[in-house]
Amino acid sequence: MRWYPRTLAGQVAALALVVVAVVVVAGSVLAAIDARVDGDRAARDEVTAVAVSLADSPSTVEALTSPDPSATLQPVTDRIRRDTGVAFITVLAPDRTRYTHTDPALIGAPYIGSIDAALRGETMTETYTGTLGRSIRTIAPVRGPDGRVIGMVAAGITQRSLTSTWRGELPLIAVTALAALMTAAAGVWWIRRRLLRQTGGLAPDDLRLMYDHHDAVLRAVREGLVVVEDGRPALVNAEAQRLLGIGTDTPADDLPDFLTREDDAVVDELYAEGGRVLLVSRLPVSGRRRSSVVTIRDRTELAAAMGELDSMTRFAEALRSQAHESANRLHTLVALVEMGRPEEAVRLATTELELSQHLIDRMTQAVAEPALVALLLGKSAQAAERGIAFSLTEESQVSDEATQILSPAEMITVVGNLVDNALDACDPDDPWVEVGVVGDHAALDIVVADSGPGMDADLFSRATARGYSTKTGGDEAGRGLGLALVAQVVERHHGTLTAENTYGSVVSVRIRAVPSVVGVTR
Incomplete structure (x- = not known):
C-alpha cells in the first residue's frame, strides 16, 4: 500500500x-x-x-x-x-x-x-x-x-x-500555532489544486517520462519545429535551427515573418527563406494569444526537381508541337514535289531552316555560357508553343568571365524565373517577351520585359520579400516563389533588383563584381 x-x-x-x-x-x-x-x-x-x-x-x-x-x-x-x-x-x-x-x-x-x-x-x-x-x-x-x-x-x-x-502563555502560543497550521493547510490545499490543473494530475515519474519522450521526439523528428509564445520562439528544434538559422534568443527583427504573423491556422504554405523553399504549417494554441506551433519542411530539392520536371514537360510539349508542325511542312513539301513545283518546295524548306539556325547562331554568339544558351532556347520553344513572340536584344553579350559574378546555376535561377514570370504575365492580345543579358568580368545586367501590366511597388516588394504561395499541388507546385528566389540570389551578391513600367513591364537585375583586396607592401 x-x-x-x-x-x-x-x-x-x-x-x-x-x-x-x-x-x-x-x-x-x-x-x-x-x-x-x-x-x-x-x-x-x-x-x-x-x-x-x-x-x-x-x-x-x-x-x-x-x-x-x-x-x-x-x-x-x-x-x-x-x-x-x-x-x-x-x-x-x-x-x-x-x-x-x-x-x-x-x-x-x-x-x-x-x-x-x-x-x-x-x-x-x-x-x-x-x-x-x-x-x-x-x-x-x-x-x-x-x-x-x-x-x-x-x-x-x-x-x-x-x-x-x-x-499561562502556552494557550496563546498553542492557539497561534494552530491558526498558523490551518492557514498553511488552506494555502497548501490551494497550491495543490492549482498544480493539479497545471500538471493534469500526473505523477513526477509521468512528467519525467513525458519530458524524455518530448526531448526524444524533438531530436528524432525530421521536420523543423518552432513553438511560438507571445510572438517569440520559445522552442526551436535542431532541424528548425538548420533551416532558419534562428534560436530562442534571436532578435524579433531577424525572425521570418511567418513566425510573427498573427492570423488563423496555415496549412502547407510555400515560403522562400534563406535560399530554401520551405513548406510551412502553423496551428494556433487554443486559448493563448500569439502562441502557435509551426512545422517546417524543406522542399528545396523537391521544388527544384518539380521546376526541372515542369521545364522538361513544357519542352516536350514544344517538341511534340514542333514535330506536328514539321510533319505538316513535310506533307506540304511532298505535295509540292508531286505537283511538279520543286523550286517552291526547296524555297519553303530552306526558309524554315534559316530562321531556326539564325536563332541558334544568334544566341550562341551572344551568350558564352552553354547552360544559359540551352535555357534561352528552351524558353524560346516554350514561347513559340504558346504563341508568344520571344526575342533576345541586340546588345545582349555574355562572356565567360561573367560566371565569376554568378555561377551557371545562379544565372539559370535568375533568368529562368524572370522569363517564366514574363511568359505568364504578358498581354494575351499582344504577347511578347524580350530578354537582355549583358555580362563580363565587371558586372552582369539582366533585363526581362513583357507586354503585361506589371506590378506596383508594394506588390513587387511583397513578392520579393515574402515569396509565399498557397498553391502547392499539381502543375502549380512551386509557383509564387520565382521573384523571391531571384531576390535571394541578388541579395547574396549585393546586387539590385528593380521593376518599372515603361515600354512594358520591365524587371532589371544588376550585379557588380566584388573587388578583390590586394595587400600593399610598404
Missing part, C-alpha cells in the same frame, strides 16, 4: 505541509522557551530594582540603626511585597540575622544564601534554594552614614511562580 501521494501536486502539498508543521512546532517550542527566558530576565530585573531601591532608602538606614529594626521594616517589606508581587523581601544584619521575612516565625533566624558580595558593597543576583524553595534573588548592601555596610536587603521570586506565569 502506497503511503505517499501519487501526483506531483499531492507530493508537493504533503511536503509543504510537513515543512510548515515542523516550522510551526519549532517556532512554538522556541516561543515557549523564549517566554520562560524573558520571564526569568524580567524577574531578575524586578527583584534587583526592589532590593536596590529598598537598600538605598534613608528610612531603611534609619531603621537598621534603631533598637528594633524588625518593628519598622516588617510592615514596609510586607506592603512592598504585596505591591510588587515578589515572593519575599528579607532585610538582614551583616551577621545573617533576619529582621524581616515572609514567614514572621523565621525572623531572627540566619539568612540562607550568599552574602559575601554584599558585604563587599556589591549587588549580586543568584538562583538559590531557600526556605520558600528555589528562587531568583538579589541581595544589595545597605550603607551607613560613614559608608560602612550596616545591613543587606534580599528580594526574590520563586521559580514556582515564574513557571506558572510562563505556562
